[in-house]
Amino acid sequence: MQDEISIKVIDRKENIHILKIPTDMGLNLMEALRAHEMPVEGICGGIALCASCQCYVRSNHNLENKSEDEEAMLAEALNVRSNSRLTCQIKVSSKLNGLEIKIAPND
Numbered sequence: 001m002q003d004e005i006s007i008k009v010i011d012r013k014e015n016i017h018i019l020k021i022p023t024d025m026g027l028n029l030m031e032a033l034r035a036h037e038m039p040v041e042g043i044c045g046g047i048a049l050c051a052s053c054q055c056y057v058r059s060n061h062n063l064e065n066k067s068e069d070e071e072a073m074l075a076e077a078l079n080v081r082s083n084s085r086l087t088c089q090i091k092v093s094s095k096l097n098g099l100e101i102k103i104a105p106n107d
Helices: 029-035 066-075
Strands: 004-010 016-020 054-057 082-087 100-103
Touching: 016 029, 066 082
Parallel strands: 004 100
Antiparallel strands: 004 016, 054 082, 054 100
């Protein structure tokens, strides 16, 4: 089993970052992004109540389905697209290796 993955993050200024993220710490993607000082706010602490960690999934990864809480928050959020996800609701695992995301605007 892989204990570190690599993901591609495009920030709000279109800068590309390749992040190495451990898979054995029980992190969600928001926590991993914040640990790498990426601009995701996570104001609610990661409980799907604010959408300040919204991203657009650009790769074809088969992610777990959105929870009802995530669906409800995205229904109220700004700048939502069909590929929008809350990074706080995505658990880091080896199946995310090669994931590509773009951080959504915060306005």
